Amino acid sequence: xxYWEVQVKGTADPEIDEEVFLPEELAVLLEDExxxxxxxxxxxxxSGEAFATAExxxxxxxxxxxxxxxxxxxxxxxFAYDREIELKARVHSCQLAAYLLKPGSNMGIPALARAWLExxxxxxxxxxxxxQAAYASLLPELWDRLAKGLAEIEAWDLYxxxxxxxxxxLARMERTGIAVxxxxxxxxxxxxxxxxxxxxxxxxxxxxxxxxxxxPKQLGEVLFERLGIPPVRKTKTGYSTxxxxxxxxxxxxxxxxxxxxxxxxxxxxxxxxxGLKEVWNEETGRIYTNFNQMVTATGRLSSTEPNxxxxxxxxxxxxxxxxxxxxxxxxxxxxxxxxSQIELRVLAHISGDAALLEAFxxxxxxxxxxxxxxxxxxLEEVSESQRQGAKAVNFGLVYGQTDFGLASSLGIGRQEAAxxxxxxxxxxxGVKKYMEDTVAxxxxxxxxxxxxxxxxxxxxxxxxxxxxxxxxxxxxxxxPIQGTAADIIKLAMVEVEKRLEGEGLVSRMLLQVHDELVxxxxxxxxxxxxxxxxxxxxxxVPLAVPLVVEVKAGxxxxxxxxxxxx
DNA sequence: CCGCCACGT
DNA sequence: GTGGAACGTGGCGGA
Numbered sequence: 001x002x003y004w005e006v007q008v009k010g011t012a013d014p015e016i017d018e019e020v021f022l023p024e025e026l027a028v029l030l031e032d033e034x035x036x037x038x039x040x041x042x043x044x045x046x047s048g049e050a051f052a053t054a055e056x057x058x059x060x061x062x063x064x065x066x067x068x069x070x071x072x073x074x075x076x077x078x079f080a081y082d083r084e085i086e087l088k089a090r091v092h093s094c095q096l097a098a099y100l101l102k103p104g105s106n107m108g109i110p111a112l113a114r115a116w117l118e119x120x121x122x123x124x125x126x127x128x129x130x131x132q133a134a135y136a137s138l139l140p141e142l143w144d145r146l147a148k149g150l151a152e153i154e155a156w157d158l159y160x161x162x163x164x165x166x167x168x169x170l171a172r173m174e175r176t177g178i179a180v181x182x183x184x185x186x187x188x189x190x191x192x193x194x195x196x197x198x199x200x201x202x203x204x205x206x207x208x209x210x211x212x213x214x215x216p217k218q219l220g221e222v223l224f225e226r227l228g229i230p231p232v233r234k235t236k237t238g239y240s241t242x243x244x245x246x247x248x249x250x251x252x253x254x255x256x257x258x259x260x261x262x263x264x265x266x267x268x269x270x271x272x273x274x275g276l277k278e279v280w281n282e283e284t285g286r287i288y289t290n291f292n293q294m295v296t297a298t299g300r301l302s303s304t305e306p307n308x309x310x311x312x313x314x315x316x317x318x319x320x321x322x323x324x325x326x327x328x329x330x331x332x333x334x335x336x337x338x339x340s341q342i343e344l345r346v347l348a349h350i351s352g353d354a355a356l357l358e359a360f361x362x363x364x365x366x367x368x369x370x371x372x373x374x375x376x377x378x379l380e381e382v383s384e385s386q387r388q389g390a391k392a393v394n395f396g397l398v399y400g401q402t403d404f405g406l407a408s409s410l411g412i413g414r415q416e417a418a419x420x421x422x423x424x425x426x427x428x429x430g431v432k433k434y435m436e437d438t439v440a441x442x443x444x445x446x447x448x449x450x451x452x453x454x455x456x457x458x459x460x461x462x463x464x465x466x467x468x469x470x471x472x473x474x475x476x477x478x479x480p481i482q483g484t485a486a487d488i489i490k491l492a493m494v495e496v497e498k499r500l501e502g503e504g505l506v507s508r509m510l511l512q513v514h515d516e517l518v519x520x521x522x523x524x525x526x527x528x529x530x531x532x533x534x535x536x537x538x539x540x541v542p543l544a545v546p547l548v549v550e551v552k553a554g555x556x557x558x559x560x561x562x563x564x565x566x
Numbered sequence: 567c568c569g570c571c572a573c574g575t
Numbered sequence: 576g577t578g579g580a581a582c583g584t585g586g587c588g589g590a
Contacts, residue, residue: 212587212588214571214586214587214588215587215588215589216569216570216571216587216588217570217588217589218588235569235570236569236570237569237570237589240570241570241571242570242571242572243571243572263571263572264572264573266572266586266587267571267572267573267585267586268573270585270586270587271572271573271584271585271586272573274586275585275586295583296582296583297582297583298581298582298583300575300582300583301583302582302583302584303583303584304583304584304585305584305585306584306585307573307574307583307584307585309573309574309575309583309584310572310573310574310575310583310584310585311573311574312573312574313573313574314573314574318573343575343581395580396580396581398580398581399580399581399582400580400581401579401580402578402579402580403579404578404579404580405579405580406580408579408580409580465577466576466577466578467577467578467579470577470578470579471578471579474579474580474581475581477581478580478581478582479581479582481581482575482581482582485575486582513574513575514574514575514582514583515575516575
């Protein structure tokens with residue numbers, strides 16, 4: 001590698017303008033007027049602030065048939081979308097590769113260099129903006145090593161066919177944002193404020209003292225000392241006062257339900273009403289989330305600042321917040337497409353269990369069918385409480401359930417829960433075998449994989465500590481299921497984006513909520529887009545059972561109605 | 567900065 | 576016999 005001595009300008013500190021050494025191609029990208037490329041039309045760029053100094057050069061570069069190796073491709077894609085550049089260059093992401101090789105590890109450049117190049121890289125050795133050039137100088141060798149690593153674990157396709165194209169889709173979604181009618185939040189906020197202060201007064205009056213209800217410590221003292229309610233459970237720091245505890249002591253004192261309601265309303269007010277107002281952009285009327293592609297252990301996305309993957313839906317009080325999420329910028333409808341029972345369908349596919357396969361192939365109500373199997377009754381004979389029990393079993397199944405966990409979720413005895421579980425495994429022996437085989441494989445290899453070869457390492461699977469080992473075993477069972485579902489929806493997102501573009505439609509994807517995609521669409525396009533999205537999601541990965549997607553549409557995220565006849 | 571708690575899938 | 580559902584993010588209190 002030839003190194004040129006160049007100047008790096010426009011760093012975080014405008015006073016810094018130091019001489020550093022860079023790989024030749026990088027130096028050219030940053031400084032040279034004519035933008036000559038390396039032998040293979042390849043350049044390396046650290047996505048820190050330095051790339052703002054090279055905007056024009058970068059724009060020009062990205063419009064060429066060339067390859068840019070960077071630490072974070074999504075930032076480059078954002079750069080291109082923000083400037084409406086027609087992107088011709090291929091982009092590679094070291095961090096994305098590193099995430100697939102070892103999720104959970106530190107994805108910073110110095111850490112990656114230490115891990116993959118066995119180089120001692122100390123960020124403190126560079127001054128000011130100099131480190132950005134130094135980081136870039138590590139990229140050629142780092143990328144080479146990571147690309148080889150992906151091939152070695154047979155995850156190159158996962159990178160190239162799913163994660164990298166998804167980065168571009170996510171960049172586009174982040175730039176698009178979602179319209180929020182802030183006026184819808186005002187009355188909800190005022191109502192919450194009134195209810196909260198009224199509850200606060202009633203709670204203090206029942207306790208006959210002033211205390212901070214938001215402090216679990218103070219609340220515990222009031223409930224379990226002052227009011228003399230027998231404590232249910234302890235945490236490391238004191239009395240536990242979570243919802244399960246409060247529900248258990250519901251009858252002991254009339255203050256308890258008020259506290260549950262108070263907690264719920266304060267959550268809505270602070271996190272959603274206040275929180276969303278604070279990040280709302282008044283120029284565009286939209287909210288812009290960050291979709292993080294390299295955080296979770298299983299391959300799911302996460303959403304931050306704000307988190308738009310946990311907007312309330314279960315309880316009506318909070319669900320109303322969804323009225324504020326609306327189509328904007330000339331669009332008329334929001335459209336939501338969600339996978340029905342995707343995790344249980346994935347379980348059916350990877351376990352190959354005959355009864356589970358049959359249930360999904362027949363299009364049966366899966367919880368009803370499970371209840372019929374567990375309780376040994378005909379489908380028509382299943383009672384509502386039996387169905388609820390079976391639903392909890394199916395739910396827990398995916399998490400590597402224990403009798404204790406099932407018992408507490410159903411409010412039944414531990415023995416009864418254990419009976420349900422063993423009845424389940426008698427009727428679904430393929431599922432039992434999958435779980436045993438997966439744990440055994442994890443113990444042998446030290447990792448588990450998804451259908452698309454995403455890996456998760458489980459170093460504690462052989463621990464002699466029961467708690468640690470048990471946790472690793474549940475994780476071994478859950479990760480291939482949750483992770484495969486994540487792979488599938490990611491692939492579907494890439495396909496949906498491709499089809500929308502290919503069909504010349506203006507409708508656009510806005511959000512992903514693990515098994516659901518939210519789009520905004522026009523009145524004209526709604527029907528066509530509903531069909532397109534449903535087909536793309538259902539057909540993207542042919543499993544041994546059908547994937548079923550339900551599509552809803554409406555004037556906001558609260559009022560959605562099923563789109564029929566697709 | 568960590569623990570608790572509450573929201574989502 | 577053990578502790579006991581999987582994956583996340585944000586607000587708050589308190590050290």
